[in-house]
Amino acid sequence: MPIYSSAVVTQTQDALSVAQAGYDLASNSVLKTGDTMTGELNVANTRAITTNGNVIFTSNIFDSPILTITSNTHLADNAAGKIIFVSNTSNITINIAAASREGFTYTIVRGNTGNVTIANSSAVTRLNVSTITSLNIMQYGAATVVYTATNQILLFGDFI
Secondary structure: OOEEOOOEEEEEOOEEEEEEOOEEOOOOOOOOOOOEEOOOOOOOOOOOOOOOOOOOOOOOOOOOOEEEEOOOEEEOHHHOOOEEEEOOOOOEEEEEOOOOOOOEEEEEEEOOOOOEEEEEOOOOEEEOOOOOOOOEEOOOOEEEEEEEEOOEEEEEEOEO
């Protein structure tokens, strides 16, 4: 059962390669059942890891980077997987922009007294529950954006 310690993982021509101490797995290599790897695995946002079995992670893979914003902005797949923290005392608008892919989320948190208003471009179809009467996030509340299809979002959260 090989262990790839502090492995360097690269993506080339849609094949996953693992290199460690001069040892290279060939393109399209497969880690076999029981193989383990320690270190960091980076996969570009246009790539995927495919498995026909279970993958077990022994460390936290769900840490979300926090992106603090202080002015009006446009968000799309540039915010994928992030927590967008707004700490303004003045009002701002966050525009939900079109994205060329689906299957990602981000959460917007209002962390101060300034109103945070969600808007979406005309190229984005927004789905939300019919009881939302305002797209202003409550103070210390949050809203989550889920891209369910190309240029389609599901929006839910704490709205005034």
